[in-house]
Amino acid sequence: MLWEEKEELILLKTPPEFSFTQNLHYLSRSTNECLYRIHDNKIRKAIIIGTCTTLVEIGEQDKHTLLIEFLGSTRPSSKRVREQVVAYIIEWLDLKTDINTFYEVAKNDPILNQAILQFRGLRIMGISDLFEAMAWGILGQQINLTYAYTLKRRLVEKFGHWIEFEGEQYWLFPNAKDIAKLTVDDLVEIKMTVKKCEYLIEVATQIDRGLLTKEMLLETKDVKKAEKILTKIRGIGPWTANYVLMRCLRFPDAFPIDDVGLHNAIKYVIGSELKPTKDVIQQLALPWKGWEAYATFYLWRFLY
Known part of the structure; x- marks a missing residue:
């Protein structure tokens, strides 16, 4: 992932299929979130690297570039630590995944096609620890x-x-x-x-x-x-x-098939009055093989 330091700021290039707006919307889904704050369409988050605690603000400079700023006096003097902070953000925002294969799977799928049209650029926001x-x-x-x-x-x-x-x-x-x-x-x-x-x-x-x-x-x-x-x-x-x-582990085929939110999302998409059974979900998910985690994450998006 390409990034550079410009004075005391960091410019991080994002892949084409990444939408800061979509992911910011996901991160805003609860007003009771305590591990980051959304401020002026930017994300503020404390990140600990070894014994160094930093506070970063992540915003969008343009469609393909994120602007990262260390707030207060928390900018690490060590370039190695700054590199680790950038690596943390890349992992957190799921910037390394080539999501185009998932979009190819989803575009002709009756359950997923609307999700990728509405939420294109959404990534699986990670929990690195x-x-x-x-x-x-x-x-x-x-x-x-x-x-x-x-x-x-x-x-x-x-x-x-x-x-x-x-x-x-x-x-x-x-x-x-x-x-x-x-x-x-x-x-x-x-x-x-x-x-x-x-x-x-x-x-x-x-x-x-x-x-x-x-x-x-x-x-x-x-x-x-x-x-x-x-x-x-x-x-x-x-x-x-x-x-x-x-x-956390980024297995694209991880599949929390018993998730109530997934059941409600599928119920919404298919216009059913009843939640689908596990057997029905297994059948619906056959075309998603290898991308079940992304299918789940995109379907959840209908719920908020």
């Missing part, structure tokens, strides 16, 4: 999205870290090491179920001890093998596993 992705999956189990955001905010504001700029706090998700030290009683104020508290601590402990890593999952090079590793962990079922493989 494995613990954060798994924690978000656990928090979202069997509750609506609105309450999931409430739980995330409580967790972040109680156990996370923040930096301040212009009187506002910019939060960083708590790391696995910090959560692994906790007990269920420590999490009681968040008002999660006891089971979710136990699952969260278990996942944090495994990641902190190096028993579960992104590298381990990526090395499988197979979504089913990676899913099997994750579902061996207490509290991680197929839905959570595939959500993590989709948002």
Whole structure:
């Protein structure tokens, strides 16, 4: 991905099939988001690289260029750290994926064709940290999205870290090491179920001890093998596993087929009064093979 530094700013070239507007709309879907802020059609986010915490503002200079600015006094003096910040943004915004193959699959598909017309340039916005992705999956189990955001905010504001700029706090998700030290009683104020508290601590402990890593999952090079590793962990079922493989590991064939939002989106697209059964979804998804994650992400977009 081409990028350059111009004085204290960074210019990052984006691929042709990328729409900053579409992705900004996705990132704006909840007013209760606590890990970034949308300000004047720009994204402000705290990013930690090693021991260095930066605050970046990402905006659009033109259709094919993003403008990245370090706010306050958070610009890293090390070029290597600045390179890692750019790499984080490239990963977060899914800029490396050649999405044209998915568009070829989708353009003649009766379920997907309208989605790619309406939301062209949308990418799968990532969650680069494995613990954060798994924690978000656990928090979202069997509750609506609105309450999931409430739980995330409580967790972040109680156990996370923040930096301040212009009187506002910019939060960083708590790391696995910090959560692994906790007990269920420590999490009681968040008002999660006891089971979710136990699952969260278990996942944090495994990641902190190096028993579960992104590298381990990526090395499988197979979504089913990676899913099997994750579902061996207490509290991680197929839905959570595939959500993590989709948002964090970037498996394009990860498929959270049991997702209620996916069911509602398909119901909307086909104009049905009833949600489709799992068997029906499996049949509808046959043409999507290899791109199930992107199909899911685009269909979700109809819901907000």
